[in-house]
Amino acid sequence: MVDHPAVEVDGLHVGYGSTPVLVGVSLTVPAGQGVCVVGENGIGKSTLLRCVSGLQQPDEGTIHVFGGDPGATPEFWRAVVTTVEPPTWYPGLTAREHAELVCRAHGQDPSSAGVDEALERFGLAGHADAIPPSLSSGQKQRLVLAIALLRPSSLLILDEPEQRLDREGRADVAGLLADYVAGGGSLLMASHDDSFAEASGASITTMESLAS
Amino acid sequence: MTVVPLAPVRRWISRTQSAHRERGATLGSLYVGALSIAIIGGMFHRQVAEIFWPPRPDASALAAASLVAVIYGLLYLALRRLGPLALSRPAASWLLPAPVSRRRLLLPSLRITGIVAAVIGAVAALAITGHAAPRSEAGDEVALLVGSGALIGLALLLVATAAQAGGRWGDALDRLIGLVFAAGLGGLVASTALDGTGTISGWPTPAVLMPVVAVGAVVVLVALAVVIRGLAATPSDRILEASRTAGTLFDTAFGIEPSFLTDMIERRYWARRQLRSTTLFPRLPVLVAQDVLLTLRRRGRLLWLLLGASLPVLLSSGPGWVLGAAVLVGCLIAGMTATGNVKTDAGNPVLLRLLGLSSRQAVMQRLWIPGILAAIWAASTLTLLDVLGDLSSGPWWALGLVLGPMGAAAAVHRSRVGFVRNELLPLDTPMGTLSTGPLVNAIMGPDMLLLGIPAWIAIAQGRVDWSVVLIQAVIAGAGARFYLVGTTSDERTELAH
Numbered sequence: 001m002v003d004h005p006a007v008e009v010d011g012l013h014v015g016y017g018s019t020p021v022l023v024g025v026s027l028t029v030p031a032g033q034g035v036c037v038v039g040e041n042g043i044g045k046s047t048l049l050r051c052v053s054g055l056q057q058p059d060e061g062t063i064h065v066f067g068g069d070p071g072a073t074p075e076f077w078r079a080v081v082t083t084v085e086p087p088t089w090y091p092g093l094t095a096r097e098h099a100e101l102v103c104r105a106h107g108q109d110p111s112s113a114g115v116d117e118a119l120e121r122f123g124l125a126g127h128a129d130a131i132p133p134s135l136s137s138g139q140k141q142r143l144v145l146a147i148a149l150l151r152p153s154s155l156l157i158l159d160e161p162e163q164r165l166d167r168e169g170r171a172d173v174a175g176l177l178a179d180y181v182a183g184g185g186s187l188l189m190a191s192h193d194d195s196f197a198e199a200s201g202a203s204i205t206t207m208e209s210l211a212s
Numbered sequence: 213m214t215v216v217p218l219a220p221v222r223r224w225i226s227r228t229q230s231a232h233r234e235r236g237a238t239l240g241s242l243y244v245g246a247l248s249i250a251i252i253g254g255m256f257h258r259q260v261a262e263i264f265w266p267p268r269p270d271a272s273a274l275a276a277a278s279l280v281a282v283i284y285g286l287l288y289l290a291l292r293r294l295g296p297l298a299l300s301r302p303a304a305s306w307l308l309p310a311p312v313s314r315r316r317l318l319l320p321s322l323r324i325t326g327i328v329a330a331v332i333g334a335v336a337a338l339a340i341t342g343h344a345a346p347r348s349e350a351g352d353e354v355a356l357l358v359g360s361g362a363l364i365g366l367a368l369l370l371v372a373t374a375a376q377a378g379g380r381w382g383d384a385l386d387r388l389i390g391l392v393f394a395a396g397l398g399g400l401v402a403s404t405a406l407d408g409t410g411t412i413s414g415w416p417t418p419a420v421l422m423p424v425v426a427v428g429a430v431v432v433l434v435a436l437a438v439v440i441r442g443l444a445a446t447p448s449d450r451i452l453e454a455s456r457t458a459g460t461l462f463d464t465a466f467g468i469e470p471s472f473l474t475d476m477i478e479r480r481y482w483a484r485r486q487l488r489s490t491t492l493f494p495r496l497p498v499l500v501a502q503d504v505l506l507t508l509r510r511r512g513r514l515l516w517l518l519l520g521a522s523l524p525v526l527l528s529s530g531p532g533w534v535l536g537a538a539v540l541v542g543c544l545i546a547g548m549t550a551t552g553n554v555k556t557d558a559g560n561p562v563l564l565r566l567l568g569l570s571s572r573q574a575v576m577q578r579l580w581i582p583g584i585l586a587a588i589w590a591a592s593t594l595t596l597l598d599v600l601g602d603l604s605s606g607p608w609w610a611l612g613l614v615l616g617p618m619g620a621a622a623a624v625h626r627s628r629v630g631f632v633r634n635e636l637l638p639l640d641t642p643m644g645t646l647s648t649g650p651l652v653n654a655i656m657g658p659d660m661l662l663l664g665i666p667a668w669i670a671i672a673q674g675r676v677d678w679s680v681v682l683i684q685a686v687i688a689g690a691g692a693r694f695y696l697v698g699t700t701s702d703e704r705t706e707l708a709h
Contacts (some may be wrong), residue, residue: 072704078568088560091482091552092506096489098563104498105567112493129489131482148366 005130006031006106006186007052009039011212012061014047021047024212025061031154034177034187034202034204038194043207046084046159047188052188053157065155069193078106081148082157086140089132096128099147106151113150121176123169138164143176149176156180158189162196174199187211240286251320264335267343272410275403276344281396283336284364288389291329291372292382293477294461295454297446304455308366313602315443318451322443325369331366334358344412356421368620370435376454394519395491401522404529405600453480468650469632471555478552485509498568501555507550507581507617515545517585521592528602532672535602539593540661543615545556546589547623548584554578554627557669558707571707572700579620579692586619587612594671606676611667614685625695626657630708663691 006030012020021044029035037045051054052063054070063070070076090098096119100110121127122133122142132140141164147158156177162170170193178201181187191197197204230238230596253260271279297318299308307317337358375382457476464473485689487509492501507514522540527535557564558575564574591612598608632653639646666684700707 072706074570074573074702074705077565077705081566083561086559087562087566088556090502090506090556090563091478092485092487092509093502094487094489097492097505100489100492101498101554102563104492105569106440106493127511131485131487133479134483135561137628151566151568199587 005029006066007188010062013059015059019038024071025210027210029186030187031186032184034181034199036202036204037190037207037211038204038208045207049084049157049190053084055084079154080210081153083144083148084159086156095124095143096133097193099150102147102151118146118150141165145173151193160191162191162193170196213312216311216591218316223668253365264339269344269346271343272403273412276340276398276408277299278396278403281341281392284525285389285396287332288368288372292386293367295375295376295455296325296369296372298454301455301459304452308451311469318443326366329363329365329369329676334362337361346413353415356418358423360425360428363432366432370439373439373546376444376450383676390619401525404526497577499574502581503550503581506552511553513549517589521589522596524593525600528597532674535673539590540668542593542595542662543586543619544622544661547586547619547627548626549585550581551623551627554624558628561706564705571704572702574707575700578626582623583616583620587616590615592613593664603674607677607678607681610681611676611684614681614688615664615667618688621692621695622657622660625660629653629656663688
């Protein structure tokens, strides 16, 4: 995997109807590094992330994730975690049990994977027994990020992870993302917060600079 | 604070809305509605008359008492689920927070639900009387019994309205009425098993009925006055909840999309539960462990399922093919008790992507618990029919157990269906245009019950031997296997078809 860049996008064109959103976008995220795409609302950051995640087909252009095509295969999703789309939580499962379920599906022992520590770190220790739909939007965002960072992965694709987090939460999440990158993980994210992106260990690039 | 008069506001809303509506649109809708009822009534009036007033009474005293418990219990529980007092969603958004009289705001809702509850109560009383009362000349007695049915309907509405505004006693009463409903179902099964002995031989005289109905009417009137006085104290959250329910019901009917309603019920159920995190059973595959946990957390449902195993007994005197079909449909329902997670994954695969499991792994694991539930349900119901002598003796329990894979495949298939596809081409028929989307949606799931044809034939004929069990086992097992292989892949995570 490390022989290839984590993400390689070349000549990407995407439009909604007659409205072009991405025109000739190219981007490289080297393996083990972080890139944060910034830009105003509606400029196509989320569309780019959706295409890289394989959740949207571009009209033109090529995308490679670790040298392969992004897709819907279980292997792809074992390497890649994305928060581009919000999850629908399982009914009747608590926040902690969601985290445990994801760990177990990846062959991790939940006790040694540090489920409780992750919830504690994201300020959710007091809400471990809550069902996720009952959490506030900020707490749900923390839970998604806690689970995303808990399971093993090689690439994180995060759409505005700082959204709905308070200032302290942003600093904590930025620190955890920096640790993830320092530990060899790759990171592609979109954000409106430059200081958050810098603290996450990601290099900042604008959408305008990606277009040819 | 000054209370703003509500009537002018409502009149203004109505006037403004009708100004934007096509001329005569409301009249047109009323005409179509009335015409549909007239056509359907004209086509089926004989069958409808037989449901309410069969040529000969066919229910025992026990069956009649059980029907009272079942129908009025169900009416109360339905009223509680619906509110019973609700506002339209726009009214809940704009008029509920406005400085208007809450009593006046809720009175139209009370009026409409009152009429509906009274009509249902009266019609139920007519049907029960028609099935259980002797066929001697009786006029006043029937009128009084029907009137008392309407009063019971109204009384139930008033209790439900008080419970909507009241405290925890409402939940306790719901549980009690649930038990009454269950006892009624049990009574119906018992009366069928006893073969209708103990019929009602005489009418209560009008001299006895009249004072009872009169006292009942006075009590209901007094209760109505008390409830109207207390309407202003109905908490906003309860009205909002009921309005969302009414809106979702409207969406369900308008979009012919039952999942709107079932999803809402599911969400509300879990929002009220207090859960404590537990460890998933480590020896089981992860999704099986999750399904076990979810099933154990809904023990009430399991109890209802167990009770439901006795319901096919009610059909034992009917044609055998109906009984067979009921057992197969029961397997589907039993299996669907544990497919909530499949529905979540089929609707939104985000969590499956996080889990990193292939659709084949996921569906394989998700088939286990529905299969076990369907097998136990079918084995219980067929054993009961065998013990009661409705089927000739044979290995019925084994036939029930081998229906498990069929129930699992049908339940999982049903839960993966997703939304109704309204873009499918409609069919033009002599009776009018038929939307194929809801039709296709409705048969997905039940279509897998065709895997139970050997069992269906055996139940219809009332005979079973080990060769039938073996044939059924092979067909159900192979069918479930084909379903798994044909609709999933090791190369994708998405569950939706």
